[in-house]
Amino acid sequence: MNDHNQIQDNQSTDQSDEKLFRQWYRFIEDHGFTWKGILSRYKGNGILDKVLDSTRRFTPLADASQLEHYLCFINQDDPSEVQENTWIIEKCGPGISHPIDLSSTTMFSSKSSGVMSRPLRKDQANFTEIYLFQGNRRISVVIGYFPDRSKESENRCVLSGISLFREVKLDVVPFPWSNQRPEVSNRDYPSIKAIDTLVLRSGTFDEIPLPDYPAHWPKDGRLIFDFPDGISINVPETLEPGHDSTLIVSWRYSPDRIKRGVAHFTDDTRAADLITQECLIV
Structure with a gap:
């Protein structure tokens, strides 16, 4: 390898390290608190399975590249049912x-x-899992697909479960989330106009503005679930080998604004580009 190529490789490595460094401290800045909230678990058909009160805490460790993640769930229907877990989150390549x-x-x-x-x-x-933040509030939606065991499945996976987290920083009063029983509804998705769109590229962490990216709400071959507090998801019924997939989480966080997270997967790597949209209801 000549000196010119060596310099280019070193510059590329330095840039990658810098982007990962920014990712890590962005994560700490957005997440590094104690959160209280509600976890609602749904089956793949949208039927509510369980509602849990949650407490989440992120604690930096002596090694600056690690955080301790503590999570506690208490079943609202049976408070004696408590689940606690602790994991280590690491910065990695x-x-x-x-x-x-x-x-x-x-x-x-x-x-x-x-x-x-x-x-x-x-x-x-x-x-x-797609995360959206606004002020002291955060939501995240875990979407799970399990293998279709039918003979005609051709290795596809079908939607099997949805977990909806609605969380707020511990010291925020009053509690902002609805206490209504979080059944799935069928509200109309409002007409919106995207006023700010940005794509975050998987692998490189490059952020690119997308001024003309549409704020569409696809319906064909899709499942749409409308949860409490203005949260909706729009996902494919199945994951098909050889096909791209797009999963959308929408959050109407104020009377006239919607924030959207769009995870776009390609079948090559299954690593998702993330498109974030700030939308105005029109």
């Missing part, structure tokens, strides 16, 4: 490790959003 599945990575946009993705696994469960 492809991104930030996800605490539950170390083969998954998470990345965060400067527009207060994030996405967790994992490699496509045939004959295994496939998950993604």
